[in-house]
Structures are given as C-alpha cells and as structure tokens.
Amino acid sequence: MRVLLIHSDYIEYEVKDKALKNPEPIPDEMKKGRMDEVLVAFISVEKVDEKNPEEVVEKAVEEIVNVAKQVKAENLFVYPFAHLSSELAKPSVALEVLKKIEEKLKEKGYNVGRAPFGYYKAFKISCKGHPLAELSRTIVPEAAKEE
Numbered sequence: 001m002r003v004l005l006i007h008s009d010y011i012e013y014e015v016k017d018k019a020l021k022n023p024e025p026i027p028d029e030m031k032k033g034r035m036d037e038v039l040v041a042f043i044s045v046e047k048v049d050e051k052n053p054e055e056v057v058e059k060a061v062e063e064i065v066n067v068a069k070q071v072k073a074e075n076l077f078v079y080p081f082a083h084l085s086s087e088l089a090k091p092s093v094a095l096e097v098l099k100k101i102e103e104k105l106k107e108k109g110y111n112v113g114r115a116p117f118g119y120y121k122a123f124k125i126s127c128k129g130h131p132l133a134e135l136s137r138t139i140v141p142e143a144a145k146e147e
C-alpha cells in the first residue's frame with residue numbers, strides 16, 4: 001500500500017465519471033464533498049496487500065493516526081487514488097481495505113470522510129506547506145517481507 005498524506009486547509013471533490021464498470025454505488029450527496037482543516041490520505045492499495053488485508057489496514061490506521069497526532073488534525077479524509085503504484089490490488093479488495101481504514105479511524109474518534117471509489121473525480125486541495133504537511137508511507141504485510 002502507498003499512502004500520500006497531505007495536511008490541508010481543505011479538500012473538495014466532485015465525481016465526474018465512472019472509472020470502473022461497477023464503481024461503488026453512492027447516494028447523490030456523495031457526488032460532491034468538502035472537508036476543512038483535514039489530513040488527507042491518498043491511498044493506492046497494492047497487489048501485495050492481498051496477502052494480508054487485515055494487517056495492512058491496521059498498519060495504515062497506525063501510520064495515519066501517528067501523523068494526525070503530530071499535525072494535530074482531528075479531521076481525516078480517505079481518498080482512493082490508483083496513481084501511486086503500478087501494482088494495484090483488484091478493486092474488490094481495495095474497496096474493502098479503504099472502507100475498513102475509514103471505519104477504524106472513526107472508531108478511534110476522528111471525523112472521517114471518504115471519496116467515492118471507482119470514479120474519475122475533480123478535486124481541489126490546499127496544502128498547508130509546513131514541514132510535516134507532505135508525507136508518504138509504504139505499507140506491506142510481514143509475509144511479503146520474507147520473500
């Protein structure tokens with residue numbers, strides 16, 4: 001899994017078109033969204049994550065929470081982003097992993113938004129520009145490290 005973390009004044013998105021034959025079904029209110037004072041996590045779920053999705057969910061949540069505490073962000077935004085890797089997990093696994101990350105971050109008390117999965121989206125983001133405002137993380141299951 002590849003994660004790009006951007007501490008932002010805001011992020012806003014608008015769904016434009018289907019990018020998969022069967023994108024995530026979404027209600028009209030999810031076709032546009034905005035979150036302010038937010039730590040955005042652009043996430044590419046990778047093929048290697050299929051070896052242990054539960055483990056990469058836990059590790060991703062840990063990494064995102066660590067950064068959220070450092071930058072004092074209470075709002076988090078999970079953004080499905082298929083452009084950080086050339087070895088993507090299949091959509092069914094990726095969607096489940098992203099939903100689980102969202103769910104576990106909420107369980108930890110954060111306000112969590114998520115952009116719809118399987119669509120082309122226009123988005124605007126305002127990076128805060130401080131030294132910890134742009135970070136990236138690579139997360140792999142332990143099993144993959146032994147190979």
Ligand SMILES: NCC(=O)N[C@H]1[C@@H](O)[C@H](n2cnc3c(N)ncnc32)O[C@@H]1CO
Binds near residue numbers: 019080083094118
């Ligand atoms: N920016 C627009 C976009 O990326 N659209 C992507 C994601 O929303 C989602 N998607 C598919 N596979 C994955 C994956 N492995 N990880 C994350 N998202 C995925 O499906 C779209 C087409 O790849």
